[in-house]
Amino acid sequence: MGAATRNAEYRDDPDAVSLHTTPDDYSYDDAPEIAGLPPSYADSEGDSVASTAAPTVALIRHVPPPSGRRDHNTVVERSGGKPKVCETQRVVDPRYDVDPGYLEEGIRSFAFQAPSPLVYIIGTHHETVKKGDKKEKQEVMDFRIVVHLQQYLRRDFQPQDSWHMNLVTVENGEKTHRGTILKKRAPGFKQDIEVGAQKPSLAEWCHRYCASTSMLRIFRLRRVVTGFNEDLVKNRLEGLIRSTNYRGHISVTFPVEDKNVDIFTAGRINQWRLNKYICWAFYLTFLWIFSWPFLFFATKRYGVVKAEWPFSITDAHGNKTYTTVSEEQWYEKWHVAIRRLVLDRFQGEATEPMMSGVIDRPADPPMPGTVTTGHAGADSAIGFLTQGLQVASAISRGDNLSRGLQAGWGYDS
Numbered sequence: 001m002g003a004a005t006r007n008a009e010y011r012d013d014p015d016a017v018s019l020h021t022t023p024d025d026y027s028y029d030d031a032p033e034i035a036g037l038p039p040s041y042a043d044s045e046g047d048s049v050a051s052t053a054a055p056t057v058a059l060i061r062h063v064p065p066p067s068g069r070r071d072h073n074t075v076v077e078r079s080g081g082k083p084k085v086c087e088t089q090r091v092v093d094p095r096y097d098v099d100p101g102y103l104e105e106g107i108r109s110f111a112f113q114a115p116s117p118l119v120y121i122i123g124t125h126h127e128t129v130k131k132g133d134k135k136e137k138q139e140v141m142d143f144r145i146v147v148h149l150q151q152y153l154r155r156d157f158q159p160q161d162s163w164h165m166n167l168v169t170v171e172n173g174e175k176t177h178r179g180t181i182l183k184k185r186a187p188g189f190k191q192d193i194e195v196g197a198q199k200p201s202l203a204e205w206c207h208r209y210c211a212s213t214s215m216l217r218i219f220r221l222r223r224v225v226t227g228f229n230e231d232l233v234k235n236r237l238e239g240l241i242r243s244t245n246y247r248g249h250i251s252v253t254f255p256v257e258d259k260n261v262d263i264f265t266a267g268r269i270n271q272w273r274l275n276k277y278i279c280w281a282f283y284l285t286f287l288w289i290f291s292w293p294f295l296f297f298a299t300k301r302y303g304v305v306k307a308e309w310p311f312s313i314t315d316a317h318g319n320k321t322y323t324t325v326s327e328e329q330w331y332e333k334w335h336v337a338i339r340r341l342v343l344d345r346f347q348g349e350a351t352e353p354m355m356s357g358v359i360d361r362p363a364d365p366p367m368p369g370t371v372t373t374g375h376a377g378a379d380s381a382i383g384f385l386t387q388g389l390q391v392a393s394a395i396s397r398g399d400n401l402s403r404g405l406q407a408g409w410g411y412d413s
Contacts, residue, residue, distance in 0.1 A: 062109040065089035069116065069257050072146040073348040083120045085255045090274055094266040096219075100206035103263070107202065107221050111167050111307035114153050115223040116257040121145040121237060123342065125248035126412045142248055142368075142410050144347040145338060147355075152324045153225065153309045164323060166308040172199050177220075177301035179212055205304050216269060216299040221261040227312035227320070229327050230254050236331050241342055245367055248410030269295075340364055368409045 068086030070077075077084045091110075096103045123142040128135050154161040170176050172186035188197065200208070209219050234252045241250055264270040272278050273295065282288045312322045325333070337355035343365045 062106045064110070064113060065091045065261055067258055071349075076141075076144065081251060082253055083122070083255055085118065085257045087256065087258070088260040088262055089258055091261060091263045092266050092270065092274065093263075096263050097217075097265045098210055100203070100210040103210060103219070104203055104206040106263070107206070107219075107261075107305060108167065110221055110261045111165060111223070113223075113258070114150055114165075114309050115225060115259045117149045117153075117225045117228070118255050118257065119145075119147040119149060119233065119237075120251075120253045120255055121147075121241075121338070121342075122251040122253075123241065123246060123248050123410060124251075125410045128413055141347065142246070143342050143345050145341050146349045147334070147338075148349075148351075149228075149311075149330075152311060152330070155323055157324060164310060164313070166310070167202070168306060168308065169199060169202055169205060170304050170306075172197060177303040179208060179214075179217075179300050179302055181297065181300065183303075200304075202305055205302065209302055212300060214298070214300040215265065215267050216295070217265045217302070218299060219263040219302040220305075221263075222303070222306040223256075223259050223261070224306050224308050225256060225259075225311060226308050227310045227314065227322075228254075232327050233331065236335070237338065240335055240339055244339060244342055245408035246342065246410045247408040248412070343367060 067089060070086060091106075093106075096106060122144050124139050125142060126137045127140050128137050130136075151157050151159075155164060172189045175183045175185050178184055178186065186197070186199070209217060233254075237252050238250050264274065282291055310323055312320050312326070314320045334352075334355055337350070337358040340358050340361065341350060341355075345368060
Protein backbone atom coordinates (compact mmCIF):
# COMPACT_ATOMS: atom_id res chain seq x y z
CA MET A 1 0.00 0.00 0.00
CA GLY A 2 1.07 3.52 -0.43
CA ALA A 3 0.00 6.93 -1.62
CA ALA A 4 -0.25 5.94 -5.25
CA THR A 5 -2.42 6.70 -8.22
CA ARG A 6 -4.06 4.26 -10.57
CA ASN A 7 -0.87 4.17 -12.63
CA ALA A 8 1.29 3.07 -9.71
CA GLU A 9 4.64 1.68 -10.75
CA TYR A 10 4.94 -2.09 -10.61
CA ARG A 11 7.71 -3.70 -8.65
CA ASP A 12 8.25 -7.29 -7.56
CA ASP A 13 9.29 -7.79 -3.94
CA PRO A 14 12.70 -9.45 -3.50
CA ASP A 15 12.23 -13.18 -3.24
CA ALA A 16 13.41 -15.10 -0.20
CA VAL A 17 16.06 -17.76 -0.61
CA SER A 18 14.22 -21.05 -0.35
CA LEU A 19 12.96 -23.94 -2.38
CA HIS A 20 9.88 -21.89 -3.17
CA THR A 21 11.54 -18.80 -4.56
CA THR A 22 14.64 -17.62 -6.36
CA PRO A 23 16.19 -14.19 -5.79
CA ASP A 24 16.82 -11.75 -8.59
CA ASP A 25 20.05 -10.16 -7.43
CA TYR A 26 22.32 -12.78 -8.99
CA SER A 27 24.69 -11.62 -11.70
CA TYR A 28 23.82 -14.42 -14.13
CA ASP A 29 22.10 -13.10 -17.23
CA ASP A 30 19.80 -15.23 -19.30
CA ALA A 31 17.58 -14.44 -22.27
CA PRO A 32 13.93 -15.52 -22.18
CA GLU A 33 13.12 -18.74 -23.94
CA ILE A 34 10.44 -17.85 -26.46
CA ALA A 35 9.77 -20.50 -29.06
CA GLY A 36 7.13 -20.21 -31.74
CA LEU A 37 6.25 -16.65 -30.68
CA PRO A 38 2.81 -15.66 -31.98
CA PRO A 39 2.31 -12.46 -33.98
CA SER A 40 2.27 -9.24 -31.96
CA TYR A 41 -1.14 -8.06 -30.90
CA ALA A 42 -2.29 -4.69 -32.23
CA ASP A 43 -4.93 -4.04 -29.62
CA SER A 44 -3.93 -2.12 -26.50
CA GLU A 45 -4.11 -3.50 -23.00
CA GLY A 46 -6.82 -0.98 -22.29
CA ASP A 47 -9.01 -2.72 -24.86
CA SER A 48 -8.17 -6.13 -23.49
CA VAL A 49 -9.28 -5.22 -19.98
CA ALA A 50 -12.29 -3.12 -20.86
CA SER A 51 -14.50 -5.89 -19.61
CA THR A 52 -13.51 -5.12 -16.01
CA ALA A 53 -16.29 -2.52 -15.93
CA ALA A 54 -18.82 -5.32 -16.26
CA PRO A 55 -17.23 -8.63 -15.25
CA THR A 56 -18.20 -11.46 -17.56
CA VAL A 57 -15.46 -13.93 -16.60
CA ALA A 58 -16.71 -17.45 -15.97
CA LEU A 59 -15.42 -17.65 -12.42
CA ILE A 60 -16.75 -21.16 -11.84
CA ARG A 61 -14.28 -22.66 -14.32
CA HIS A 62 -11.29 -21.48 -12.30
CA VAL A 63 -11.02 -22.73 -8.75
CA PRO A 64 -9.74 -19.92 -6.52
CA PRO A 65 -6.33 -20.78 -5.07
CA PRO A 66 -6.39 -21.71 -1.39
CA SER A 67 -5.72 -18.82 0.96
CA GLY A 68 -3.05 -19.07 3.61
CA ARG A 69 -4.55 -16.32 5.75
CA ARG A 70 -3.79 -16.82 9.40
CA ASP A 71 -5.86 -16.59 12.52
CA HIS A 72 -4.37 -13.46 14.01
CA ASN A 73 -5.95 -14.26 17.37
CA THR A 74 -3.65 -17.24 17.84
CA VAL A 75 -0.81 -17.05 15.29
CA VAL A 76 1.94 -14.49 15.87
CA GLU A 77 4.98 -14.63 13.63
CA ARG A 78 7.45 -11.80 13.11
CA SER A 79 10.64 -11.33 11.16
CA GLY A 80 12.91 -8.37 11.83
CA GLY A 81 10.29 -6.95 14.18
CA LYS A 82 7.63 -6.90 11.46
CA PRO A 83 4.65 -9.25 11.29
CA LYS A 84 4.70 -12.04 8.72
CA VAL A 85 1.55 -12.84 6.79
CA CYS A 86 0.76 -15.19 3.91
CA GLU A 87 1.30 -13.02 0.84
CA THR A 88 1.29 -15.58 -1.98
CA GLN A 89 -1.27 -18.11 -3.20
CA ARG A 90 -0.06 -20.90 -5.46
CA VAL A 91 -1.86 -22.62 -8.32
CA VAL A 92 -0.96 -25.69 -10.39
CA ASP A 93 -3.12 -26.65 -13.39
CA PRO A 94 -1.66 -28.45 -16.43
CA ARG A 95 -4.02 -26.59 -18.76
CA TYR A 96 -2.50 -23.24 -17.78
CA ASP A 97 0.82 -24.48 -19.19
CA VAL A 98 -0.42 -24.95 -22.77
CA ASP A 99 -3.69 -23.02 -23.23
CA PRO A 100 -3.10 -19.23 -23.39
CA GLY A 101 -6.81 -18.42 -23.60
CA TYR A 102 -7.53 -20.47 -20.50
CA LEU A 103 -4.56 -18.88 -18.72
CA GLU A 104 -5.78 -15.36 -19.53
CA GLU A 105 -9.27 -16.20 -18.34
CA GLY A 106 -7.86 -17.61 -15.09
CA ILE A 107 -5.76 -14.51 -14.43
CA ARG A 108 -8.79 -12.27 -14.93
CA SER A 109 -10.79 -14.50 -12.60
CA PHE A 110 -8.14 -14.34 -9.86
CA ALA A 111 -7.79 -10.57 -10.31
CA PHE A 112 -11.42 -10.05 -9.24
CA GLN A 113 -10.56 -11.41 -5.78
CA ALA A 114 -9.41 -8.44 -3.71
CA PRO A 115 -6.27 -8.61 -1.55
CA SER A 116 -6.60 -8.26 2.21
CA PRO A 117 -4.63 -5.25 3.52
CA LEU A 118 -4.13 -5.02 7.27
CA VAL A 119 -3.30 -2.38 9.85
CA TYR A 120 -0.99 -4.20 12.28
CA ILE A 121 -0.35 -2.32 15.55
CA ILE A 122 2.18 -3.70 18.03
CA GLY A 123 3.53 -2.30 21.31
CA THR A 124 6.49 -3.90 23.05
CA HIS A 125 8.99 -3.20 25.81
CA HIS A 126 12.03 -5.01 27.20
CA GLU A 127 12.37 -6.35 30.71
CA THR A 128 15.59 -7.44 32.36
CA VAL A 129 15.29 -10.82 34.03
CA LYS A 130 17.86 -12.67 36.10
CA LYS A 131 18.74 -16.22 35.12
CA GLY A 132 21.27 -17.65 37.50
CA ASP A 133 24.24 -15.31 37.57
CA LYS A 134 23.30 -13.60 34.32
CA LYS A 135 20.81 -10.96 33.36
CA GLU A 136 18.94 -11.18 30.11
CA LYS A 137 16.54 -8.87 28.33
CA GLN A 138 13.26 -10.29 27.17
CA GLU A 139 10.73 -8.67 24.90
CA VAL A 140 7.22 -8.28 26.28
CA MET A 141 4.33 -7.64 23.92
CA ASP A 142 2.00 -5.11 25.54
CA PHE A 143 -0.67 -5.09 22.83
CA ARG A 144 -1.22 -6.39 19.30
CA ILE A 145 -4.18 -5.11 17.29
CA VAL A 146 -4.94 -6.33 13.77
CA VAL A 147 -7.54 -4.48 11.69
CA HIS A 148 -8.71 -5.57 8.22
CA LEU A 149 -9.20 -3.01 5.45
CA GLN A 150 -10.40 -5.20 2.57
CA GLN A 151 -13.98 -3.94 2.77
CA TYR A 152 -12.75 -0.41 2.04
CA LEU A 153 -11.59 -1.49 -1.43
CA ARG A 154 -15.15 -2.18 -2.62
CA ARG A 155 -17.60 0.58 -3.50
CA ASP A 156 -20.48 0.89 -1.04
CA PHE A 157 -18.85 -1.98 0.90
CA GLN A 158 -20.44 -4.52 -1.46
CA PRO A 159 -18.62 -7.87 -1.10
CA GLN A 160 -18.75 -8.68 -4.83
CA ASP A 161 -17.96 -5.22 -6.18
CA SER A 162 -14.91 -4.97 -8.44
CA TRP A 163 -15.95 -2.32 -10.95
CA HIS A 164 -12.98 -0.09 -10.22
CA MET A 165 -10.29 -2.81 -10.25
CA ASN A 166 -7.78 -2.06 -13.01
CA LEU A 167 -5.92 -4.96 -14.65
CA VAL A 168 -2.76 -3.75 -16.39
CA THR A 169 0.49 -5.08 -17.83
CA VAL A 170 3.92 -3.64 -17.19
CA GLU A 171 5.36 -0.87 -19.31
CA ASN A 172 8.26 -1.67 -21.61
CA GLY A 173 10.57 0.52 -19.53
CA GLU A 174 9.80 -1.23 -16.24
CA LYS A 175 12.31 -3.68 -14.86
CA THR A 176 10.63 -6.98 -14.05
CA HIS A 177 10.69 -10.69 -14.83
CA ARG A 178 9.78 -11.19 -18.50
CA GLY A 179 10.21 -14.93 -18.79
CA THR A 180 13.73 -14.47 -17.42
CA ILE A 181 15.81 -15.36 -14.41
CA LEU A 182 16.60 -11.73 -13.61
CA LYS A 183 14.44 -8.64 -13.83
CA LYS A 184 14.83 -6.86 -17.17
CA ARG A 185 13.34 -4.15 -19.31
CA ALA A 186 11.92 -4.90 -22.73
CA PRO A 187 14.56 -5.15 -25.51
CA GLY A 188 15.49 -1.67 -26.76
CA PHE A 189 14.27 0.16 -23.68
CA LYS A 190 16.41 1.96 -21.12
CA GLN A 191 14.78 3.21 -17.95
CA ASP A 192 11.64 5.16 -18.90
CA ILE A 193 12.80 6.14 -22.38
CA GLU A 194 10.28 4.88 -24.92
CA VAL A 195 11.21 3.96 -28.49
CA GLY A 196 7.71 3.80 -29.87
CA ALA A 197 6.93 0.09 -29.49
CA GLN A 198 3.62 -0.85 -27.93
CA LYS A 199 3.71 -2.87 -24.72
CA PRO A 200 2.43 -6.46 -24.94
CA SER A 201 -1.14 -7.08 -23.84
CA LEU A 202 -2.17 -9.69 -21.29
CA ALA A 203 -3.21 -12.00 -24.13
CA GLU A 204 0.22 -11.79 -25.72
CA TRP A 205 2.01 -12.43 -22.43
CA CYS A 206 -0.13 -15.53 -21.95
CA HIS A 207 0.84 -16.73 -25.44
CA ARG A 208 4.52 -16.15 -24.67
CA TYR A 209 4.23 -18.06 -21.40
CA CYS A 210 2.55 -21.06 -23.03
CA ALA A 211 4.97 -21.00 -26.00
CA SER A 212 8.05 -21.20 -23.76
CA THR A 213 9.94 -24.50 -23.84
CA SER A 214 11.16 -24.14 -20.26
CA MET A 215 9.84 -26.86 -17.96
CA LEU A 216 9.92 -24.65 -14.86
CA ARG A 217 7.90 -21.45 -15.19
CA ILE A 218 6.01 -19.19 -12.79
CA PHE A 219 3.44 -16.60 -13.88
CA ARG A 220 2.74 -14.08 -11.11
CA LEU A 221 -0.37 -11.93 -10.75
CA ARG A 222 0.08 -9.11 -8.24
CA ARG A 223 -2.91 -7.57 -6.48
CA VAL A 224 -1.81 -4.08 -5.49
CA VAL A 225 -3.56 -1.65 -3.12
CA THR A 226 -3.09 1.89 -4.44
CA GLY A 227 -3.93 5.36 -3.17
CA PHE A 228 -3.60 4.61 0.55
CA ASN A 229 -1.62 7.12 2.62
CA GLU A 230 0.26 4.87 5.03
CA ASP A 231 2.31 7.69 6.55
CA LEU A 232 -0.79 9.66 7.55
CA VAL A 233 -2.44 6.68 9.27
CA LYS A 234 0.82 5.62 10.94
CA ASN A 235 1.48 9.07 12.38
CA ARG A 236 -2.07 9.44 13.66
CA LEU A 237 -2.04 6.03 15.35
CA GLU A 238 1.37 6.54 16.94
CA GLY A 239 0.20 9.88 18.39
CA LEU A 240 -2.98 8.24 19.65
CA ILE A 241 -1.06 5.50 21.45
CA ARG A 242 1.37 7.97 23.02
CA SER A 243 -1.61 9.88 24.38
CA THR A 244 -2.30 6.89 26.65
CA ASN A 245 1.10 7.55 28.34
CA TYR A 246 2.58 4.48 26.70
CA ARG A 247 6.41 4.60 26.82
CA GLY A 248 7.26 1.41 24.94
CA HIS A 249 8.15 0.70 21.33
CA ILE A 250 5.37 1.16 18.77
CA SER A 251 5.22 -0.58 15.40
CA VAL A 252 2.47 0.28 12.88
CA THR A 253 2.79 -1.65 9.62
CA PHE A 254 0.53 -2.43 6.68
CA PRO A 255 1.07 -6.01 5.45
CA VAL A 256 -1.14 -7.39 2.69
CA GLU A 257 -2.46 -10.94 2.69
CA ASP A 258 -3.02 -12.78 -0.62
CA LYS A 259 -1.38 -10.04 -2.68
CA ASN A 260 0.26 -12.50 -5.12
CA VAL A 261 -1.01 -15.44 -7.15
CA ASP A 262 1.77 -17.64 -8.55
CA ILE A 263 0.83 -20.06 -11.34
CA PHE A 264 3.36 -22.91 -11.50
CA THR A 265 3.83 -25.30 -14.39
CA ALA A 266 2.57 -28.77 -13.52
CA GLY A 267 5.86 -30.66 -13.65
CA ARG A 268 6.99 -33.05 -10.97
CA ILE A 269 9.78 -30.73 -9.81
CA ASN A 270 7.33 -27.89 -9.15
CA GLN A 271 5.03 -30.28 -7.31
CA TRP A 272 7.95 -31.26 -5.09
CA ARG A 273 8.97 -27.67 -4.40
CA LEU A 274 5.40 -26.91 -3.26
CA ASN A 275 5.26 -29.89 -0.90
CA LYS A 276 6.13 -28.63 2.57
CA TYR A 277 7.27 -32.05 3.77
CA ILE A 278 9.75 -32.43 0.92
CA CYS A 279 10.93 -28.86 1.50
CA TRP A 280 11.60 -29.53 5.17
CA ALA A 281 13.48 -32.71 4.25
CA PHE A 282 15.72 -30.64 1.97
CA TYR A 283 16.24 -28.00 4.67
CA LEU A 284 17.13 -30.49 7.40
CA THR A 285 19.47 -32.54 5.18
CA PHE A 286 21.03 -29.42 3.63
CA LEU A 287 20.15 -30.66 0.16
CA TRP A 288 18.83 -27.16 -0.54
CA ILE A 289 22.48 -26.15 -1.06
CA PHE A 290 22.43 -28.20 -4.27
CA SER A 291 18.77 -27.79 -5.26
CA TRP A 292 18.64 -24.01 -4.92
CA PRO A 293 21.16 -23.23 -7.72
CA PHE A 294 19.34 -25.60 -10.05
CA LEU A 295 15.95 -24.01 -9.31
CA PHE A 296 17.45 -20.55 -9.67
CA PHE A 297 18.87 -21.11 -13.14
CA ALA A 298 16.06 -23.33 -14.41
CA THR A 299 13.00 -21.30 -13.36
CA LYS A 300 11.72 -18.64 -15.77
CA ARG A 301 9.48 -16.05 -14.16
CA TYR A 302 6.79 -13.76 -15.51
CA GLY A 303 5.92 -10.77 -13.32
CA VAL A 304 4.14 -8.75 -16.00
CA VAL A 305 0.57 -8.20 -14.81
CA LYS A 306 -1.04 -6.60 -11.79
CA ALA A 307 -4.56 -5.93 -10.56
CA GLU A 308 -4.79 -2.47 -9.01
CA TRP A 309 -7.32 -2.18 -6.18
CA PRO A 310 -7.55 1.53 -5.32
CA PHE A 311 -8.29 2.87 -1.87
CA SER A 312 -8.42 6.17 -3.72
CA ILE A 313 -7.86 7.42 -7.26
CA THR A 314 -6.09 10.67 -8.15
CA ASP A 315 -6.88 12.19 -11.54
CA ALA A 316 -4.56 14.25 -13.76
CA HIS A 317 -5.60 17.46 -11.97
CA GLY A 318 -4.71 16.12 -8.51
CA ASN A 319 -8.31 15.54 -7.43
CA LYS A 320 -8.70 12.48 -5.22
CA THR A 321 -11.75 10.22 -5.20
CA TYR A 322 -12.10 7.59 -2.45
CA THR A 323 -13.62 4.18 -3.04
CA THR A 324 -15.39 4.31 0.33
CA VAL A 325 -13.92 6.61 3.01
CA SER A 326 -10.75 8.67 3.40
CA GLU A 327 -7.91 7.81 5.78
CA GLU A 328 -9.02 10.62 8.10
CA GLN A 329 -12.61 9.37 8.13
CA TRP A 330 -11.41 5.85 8.93
CA TYR A 331 -9.30 7.18 11.81
CA GLU A 332 -12.10 9.33 13.23
CA LYS A 333 -14.46 6.37 13.17
CA TRP A 334 -12.21 3.90 14.99
CA HIS A 335 -9.65 5.85 17.05
CA VAL A 336 -11.67 5.58 20.28
CA ALA A 337 -11.87 1.81 19.95
CA ILE A 338 -8.16 1.49 19.16
CA ARG A 339 -7.17 3.66 22.15
CA ARG A 340 -9.31 1.58 24.49
CA LEU A 341 -7.96 -1.69 23.09
CA VAL A 342 -4.43 -0.41 23.69
CA LEU A 343 -5.30 0.39 27.32
CA ASP A 344 -6.89 -3.07 27.60
CA ARG A 345 -3.62 -4.58 26.34
CA PHE A 346 -5.67 -6.40 23.74
CA GLN A 347 -3.99 -8.97 21.49
CA GLY A 348 -5.72 -10.32 18.42
CA GLU A 349 -7.94 -9.40 15.50
CA ALA A 350 -10.18 -6.39 16.06
CA THR A 351 -13.30 -6.82 13.95
CA GLU A 352 -15.54 -3.84 13.27
CA PRO A 353 -18.52 -5.23 15.27
CA MET A 354 -16.18 -5.80 18.21
CA MET A 355 -14.72 -2.28 17.93
CA SER A 356 -18.24 -0.81 17.75
CA GLY A 357 -18.98 -2.53 21.06
CA VAL A 358 -15.79 -1.11 22.57
CA ILE A 359 -16.82 2.39 21.49
CA ASP A 360 -20.18 1.95 23.20
CA ARG A 361 -18.52 1.50 26.59
CA PRO A 362 -19.22 4.37 28.99
CA ALA A 363 -15.54 5.26 29.59
CA ASP A 364 -11.93 4.43 28.83
CA PRO A 365 -10.32 1.67 30.89
CA PRO A 366 -7.70 2.80 33.45
CA MET A 367 -4.08 3.08 32.42
CA PRO A 368 -2.25 -0.23 33.00
CA GLY A 369 -0.42 -0.26 36.32
CA THR A 370 -2.89 2.04 38.06
CA VAL A 371 -5.55 1.15 40.61
CA THR A 372 -8.99 2.71 40.51
CA THR A 373 -11.10 2.44 43.67
CA GLY A 374 -13.74 5.01 42.84
CA HIS A 375 -12.63 7.20 45.77
CA ALA A 376 -10.63 10.27 44.74
CA GLY A 377 -8.53 10.42 47.92
CA ALA A 378 -7.62 6.76 47.83
CA ASP A 379 -6.78 6.92 44.12
CA SER A 380 -4.50 9.92 44.76
CA ALA A 381 -2.67 8.14 47.59
CA ILE A 382 -2.20 4.99 45.53
CA GLY A 383 -0.94 7.05 42.60
CA PHE A 384 1.59 8.81 44.84
CA LEU A 385 2.80 5.47 46.20
CA THR A 386 3.09 4.02 42.69
CA GLN A 387 5.17 6.99 41.57
CA GLY A 388 7.47 6.51 44.54
CA LEU A 389 8.00 2.89 43.59
CA GLN A 390 8.81 3.96 40.05
CA VAL A 391 11.46 6.38 41.33
CA ALA A 392 12.99 3.69 43.54
CA SER A 393 13.00 1.23 40.65
CA ALA A 394 14.68 3.78 38.35
CA ILE A 395 17.40 4.45 40.92
CA SER A 396 18.06 0.74 41.46
CA ARG A 397 18.45 0.21 37.71
CA GLY A 398 20.72 3.21 37.36
CA ASP A 399 18.26 5.01 35.08
CA ASN A 400 17.78 8.73 34.87
CA LEU A 401 15.82 9.92 37.92
CA SER A 402 13.55 12.07 35.78
CA ARG A 403 12.36 8.95 34.04
CA GLY A 404 11.11 7.53 37.29
CA LEU A 405 9.13 10.72 37.91
CA GLN A 406 7.29 10.44 34.61
CA ALA A 407 3.88 8.85 34.55
CA GLY A 408 3.22 6.13 32.05
CA TRP A 409 3.44 2.45 31.32
CA GLY A 410 5.35 0.11 29.07
CA TYR A 411 8.84 1.26 30.06
CA ASP A 412 11.94 -0.75 29.28
CA SER A 413 13.44 -2.11 32.48
